Structure formats: C-alpha cells, structure tokens
Amino acid sequence: MIAMKKKFAQYTLPLLILVFAIFSGLIIHRASWFVQDKHFSLLALSFIKNDLFLSPNNFPPGDYVDYFGKQYLFFGPMPSILLMPPVAIWGKNFPQITLSFVSLAITYIAIFLLTRKLKFTKIESIWLANFFVFGTVLYFVGLVNISAYVVQAVGTAIIVLSLLEYxxxxxxxxxxxxxxxxxxxxxxxxxxxxxxxxxxxRNRRKPGFPKSMIYLLIPIIFSLAILGIYNFRRFHSFFDTGYTRNVSVLDKNYLNNQLGWFNPVHIPANLYVLLVMAPEPIKKPSVEFALQFPYLKANGMGLAIWFTSPLFLYLLLAKKETYTFPAAIGIIVLLIPSLLYMGIGASQYGYRYSLDFLPLLFLVLLSAFKKGLPSFAKFLIFVGILFNLFLMLSIWNSYPLLSFWEYLD
Structure with missing residues (x-):
C-alpha cells in the first residue's frame, strides 16, 4: 500500500503539468483569435478541383505567390493533401489548425513510446513527453493558426514518428x-x-545493407521528383518553390531579403536569436528604469533556446551513444538553411526554426540521462513549461493566463 501511494505521488506532478498545459493551451489558442489563416484549406479545395492555384475568390491576406496572374502557395503541399477529405466534406472553412492539434497529440504519444523504448520509466517518459511538446517552441506553433506554424507542427510530428520507427x-x-x-x-x-x-x-557490414539503403532512398527520391514536377507546373522550374516570390515580403523594402534570401550575412543574427536573445523588461513610463507587472515580455524576433527550453542545458552532459554522431551531423545539416535564412522572426516565440532539428537534438539530450531523469531536470522541465505558457503570447503584448476566465465562455 505504501509503495502504491508513493508511485501515485510520483505520477501526480507530471500528470498535473499535462492537464495544466492542455488547459492553458486552450486559453492561449482562444486568445490568438486575431490570426486565423486558412491557406491549406483553400489549397485543398483547389486540389479537389484539379487546380494548383488558389481561387481568385479566396485569397489569403498574405504569404502567397502572385505569378503571371495566378496565386500559389510556397509551402509544401502535404498539409493541403491531408486536408482534402475534411474540406471535401465540410468545405473551405474547415479549420487547418486541426492538423496542428492532431500533430501535437501524435508527437506526445510518439515521444512517450520512443523514450520507453530507450529504457526510460513510464514516469520519466511522461516528463520527457511533457518537455518536448509543452517545454519547447513546438507548443507555440501548434496553438497559433498561422500557416507557417502549421507546417512546422505537422513536420515535427512526422519526423518524430520516423525516429520512433527507427x-x-x-x-x-x-x-x-x-x-x-x-x-x-x-x-x-x-x-x-x-x-x-x-x-x-555505420551498420553497413550487417546483412541487407544495400536493400535497406534502397528502401530508405526510393521514397525520398520519388517525393523530390514529384515536388519538382509540382514546382515546374507552377513556376516553370523544377527547383523554384516560390519561396522567394512571397508577396508579403516583396511589397516591403525594409526587410532582410534586401541582403539576400539566403546569405552568410544572416548567420550572426540567427545565432544570436538561437543562443543569446533574452526576454525584454517591461519598463515603467516616465522614469529612468523601473519595471512594471508582468515585468518581462518575449521579443517577436525570437528567444534563445535556453529560455524556452532550459532542459537543453543538460546537453553539456551529453554522453557518447552509437546514434549521437549521426544525430549531430543531422543537426548541423538541418541548421545551415535556418542560419543562412533572412527571416529571423518578427512574429515568433523562441527560435521556431529550431523545430527542424529539434527531434535530433532531443535524441542527443537523452544521452545525458543514462542513469535516469534527475530531480533537477524535472524542475527545469516544470519551470520551462510555466515560462512558456505565461510568456508565449507576450510577443503580441498579451498574457491570457492572467485573465484566463475571459476565454472560458
């Protein structure tokens, strides 16, 4: 009986965090009502009609390409493909954010199963799933209905599933x-x-190596070929995704693309946001320097990963595993495009481009916990989640959890 009570007590805190994070997520999502993109639902409707371009009666407010009088999306087509069945049933107003919500749930379950496979206890796996979903920038992109965020929530879930399969x-x-x-x-x-x-x-001496490599690469090559044809049908080039034709960028002459869309000149700023940028103080007006409640806000240009996810400090204690070197190389490969990219933020919580390599970074992080998840690591997870939930929408000067009752009706 005593052992059962002790075990119940161990489960209580991570499960309470899970419930609180979900409740807070509902409040945060409702508080972000002012951004309601539907790019992917609109393109899904076009796909159903055998068109690759958006209907002229259904333009989104921005983030699209105007090419020879037709409007296209530069995002990958998969979210729209996934939305085709519900859009066919419920119409163009079917909320695309549904993909993000489902992706968050899939990611949580997959991280739990992955960490269990890597010999963590059930309690530790709940803690780690809480961290990955609620203690990183993933939760922000999963709650706010901006199309660029939906892409990242869906993509992260799929990559986590690939690691679970591996x-x-x-x-x-x-x-x-x-x-x-x-x-x-x-x-x-x-x-x-x-x-x-x-x-x-690394395992090339094992039987079946050539066959396994072929199985891995054939779908990837096929997907790249189909995307090339998709690009050619729209922009008369296999390699042009339309990304550098975004009307929301081209109609402004003060953005970083003036220095090049992908240019080494952007690396210092991106590294600063990823590794250094801190929350900003909220100062009292008309005095030299005094703070007023709630004292801190996140900069929309981004926030260093140590603030949004302090558990990553344990990377300093990472151990060598068979998979850590391949994961590190993968992280570098995935990080390079983000570091070269001109669009640091403006409306992001944390460094959302880190989601490209977050699953692999998480793998490396797990090597620091070979003897189990210490109490201080759990404390960092708890603090990081609270920090994110309260500051997430402060990029728009909103703190919905401080007046949560207003969003419950």
Whole structure:
C-alpha cells in the first residue's frame, strides 16, 4: 500500500503539468483569435478541383505567390493533401489548425513510446513527453493558426514518428516514406535523411545493407521528383518553390531579403536569436528604469533556446551513444538553411526554426540521462513549461493566463 501511494505521488506532478498545459493551451489558442489563416484549406479545395492555384475568390491576406496572374502557395503541399477529405466534406472553412492539434497529440504519444523504448520509466517518459511538446517552441506553433506554424507542427510530428520507427521496428521503407512526407510538408526536413543514411552506413557490414539503403532512398527520391514536377507546373522550374516570390515580403523594402534570401550575412543574427536573445523588461513610463507587472515580455524576433527550453542545458552532459554522431551531423545539416535564412522572426516565440532539428537534438539530450531523469531536470522541465505558457503570447503584448476566465465562455 505504501509503495502504491508513493508511485501515485510520483505520477501526480507530471500528470498535473499535462492537464495544466492542455488547459492553458486552450486559453492561449482562444486568445490568438486575431490570426486565423486558412491557406491549406483553400489549397485543398483547389486540389479537389484539379487546380494548383488558389481561387481568385479566396485569397489569403498574405504569404502567397502572385505569378503571371495566378496565386500559389510556397509551402509544401502535404498539409493541403491531408486536408482534402475534411474540406471535401465540410468545405473551405474547415479549420487547418486541426492538423496542428492532431500533430501535437501524435508527437506526445510518439515521444512517450520512443523514450520507453530507450529504457526510460513510464514516469520519466511522461516528463520527457511533457518537455518536448509543452517545454519547447513546438507548443507555440501548434496553438497559433498561422500557416507557417502549421507546417512546422505537422513536420515535427512526422519526423518524430520516423525516429520512433527507427528505434522500434526499423522498417526502412516506412522511414523513407515518413521522411518523404515530412519533406513534402517542409522541404528542409529532407535533411533528416542524413541521420538515417549515416546510421545505415555505420551498420553497413550487417546483412541487407544495400536493400535497406534502397528502401530508405526510393521514397525520398520519388517525393523530390514529384515536388519538382509540382514546382515546374507552377513556376516553370523544377527547383523554384516560390519561396522567394512571397508577396508579403516583396511589397516591403525594409526587410532582410534586401541582403539576400539566403546569405552568410544572416548567420550572426540567427545565432544570436538561437543562443543569446533574452526576454525584454517591461519598463515603467516616465522614469529612468523601473519595471512594471508582468515585468518581462518575449521579443517577436525570437528567444534563445535556453529560455524556452532550459532542459537543453543538460546537453553539456551529453554522453557518447552509437546514434549521437549521426544525430549531430543531422543537426548541423538541418541548421545551415535556418542560419543562412533572412527571416529571423518578427512574429515568433523562441527560435521556431529550431523545430527542424529539434527531434535530433532531443535524441542527443537523452544521452545525458543514462542513469535516469534527475530531480533537477524535472524542475527545469516544470519551470520551462510555466515560462512558456505565461510568456508565449507576450510577443503580441498579451498574457491570457492572467485573465484566463475571459476565454472560458
């Protein structure tokens, strides 16, 4: 009986965090009512009608391409493909954010199963699933209905599923398909393939190596070919995704694209946001320097990963595992496009581009807990989640949890 009570007590805090995070997420989502994109639902409707362009009667407010009088999306087509069945049933107003909500749930379950497979206890796996979903920038992109965020929530879930498949059944064709689907969601995620290729090469002396490599690469090559044709049909180029034709950027002459869309000149600023940028103080007006409640706000340009996810400080204690070197190479490959990219933030909580490599970074992090998840790590998870929930919408000067009752009706 005493053992059962002790075990129940151990489960209580992580489960309370789970419930509080879900409740807070509902409040945060409702408080972000002012952004309600529907790019993918609109494109899904076009796909149903055998069109690749948006209907002229259904333009989104921005983030699209105007090319020879027709309007296209530069995002990957997979979210719209996934939305075709519900849009066919319920119409163009079917909320695309549903994809993000489902992706968060899938990610939570997959992280729990992945960490269990890697020998963590059930309680530790709940803690780690809480961290990955609620203690990183993933929760922000999963709650706010901006199309660029939906892409990242969906892509992250698919990559986590590919890692779960690798550490469980290891069916290389399934892994290849998952990477292909992720890449068709957000093209940079094709870079995750480098992790699996390196893992195969590490085990190249085992029977079936050539067959496994073929199974992995065929879906990826096929997906890249289909995307190339998709691009050619729209922009008369296999390699032009339309990304540099975004009307929301081209109609402004003060954005970073003036220095190049992808340019080494952007690396220092991106590294600063990823590793250094701190929350800003909220100062009292008309005095030299005094703070007023709630004292801190996040900068919409971003926030360093140590603030949004302090558990990553344990990376300093990471140990060598068979998969850590391939994961590190994969992280570097996935990080390069983000560091070169001109669009740091303006409306992001944390450094959301870190989601490209977050699953692999999480793998490396797990190596620091070979003896189990220490109490201080659980404390950092708890603090990080609270920090994120209260500051998430402060990029828009909103703190909905301080007046949560207003969003309950």
């Amino acid at each position: 550490f469980t059944k290891r069916r290389w064709l399934v892994i290849g398909i998952l990477v292909s689907v992720a890449g068709a969601t957000r093209i940079t995620l094709f870079g995750t393939a480098i992790f699996f290729v390196l893992e195969l090469l």
